[in-house]
Amino acid sequence: MMSTNPDRSEAAVSVDRVTVQRGRRKVLREVTCEAPAGRVTAIVGPNGSGKSTLLGAITHSLVPSSGSVSFFGTPNTSRSMRELARMRSVVAQQHDTWAGFSVNDIVRMGCDAGRGVFEFSRHSDSLRVREALSATQTAYAAERDFASLSGGEQQRVLISRALAQQAPVMVLDEPTNHLDLASQINIMELIGGLDKTVVLALHDLNLARHYADQVILLSAGSVAAQGPTAKVLTAERISRLFAVSADEVAHPRTGQPHFLFTPPQATAEPP
Secondary structure, eight states, X not given: OOOOOSOTTSEEEEEXXXXXXXXXXXXXXXXXXXXXXXXXXXXXXXXXXXXXXXXXXXXTSSOOSEEEEEETTEEGGGSOHHHHHHHEEEEOSSOOOOTTOBHHHHHHHHHHTTOOTTOOOHHHHHHHHHHHHHHXXXXXXXTSBGGGSOHHHHHHHHHHHHHHHTOSEEEEESTTTTOOHHHHHHHHHHHHTOSSEEXXXXXXXXXXXXXXXXXXXXXXXXXXXXXXXHHHSOHHHHHHHHTSEEEEEEOTTTOOEEEEEXXXXXXXXXX
């Protein structure tokens, strides 16, 4: 079920001086960044910093006012919609309810994305659907109406649909939305183990610190920092940009770095 990426030494996604303007407001300001092939890149930043807008520019669901986005060196504007569907799968924050469609139907849509009229195999599609549902632990809901599922179940099914698409690049906007704690960990473990390029927006900085290879940190529509996760997500930088007091500590069980947050300049009460 997993796809093989092109050369991992190259950038899978290249964003070159992208500006997105809505009315008089520039939501993104000449953003330049990269997502390396075969790695997990997290886009983080305060609310309103432009995370979802940047993902929209990457997936070509919105057209930048200026600048360009490329997959493996080819600009998105040079590709047809079918070619784009073959290059990237997308899990957005907002989605249709798809009442009347079963979970199987929804995931099979991923199999159909980007292929021609004669590219069809019922057997291989069924296998891809089963594998994708198994990966997100939603096989139990295969025959259920998608609209009847909880928000967390729907989110996992949409991730299954993206897996079934088998595109080399997967783009996800807050994939842990609506998920309980166990499901958040399971989904991030799944994402971290994929043999593909993953670009995702995250609010949870500890999930980003643990699962992302690279981080693009946005602030007010511009790139504040980008690079290896440990170098970008520092307590000092988080404290400054997110207006909190952040401390990096070792997890008591795993020893891995973990952030603790308190209100800015919070002090302990005297005994």
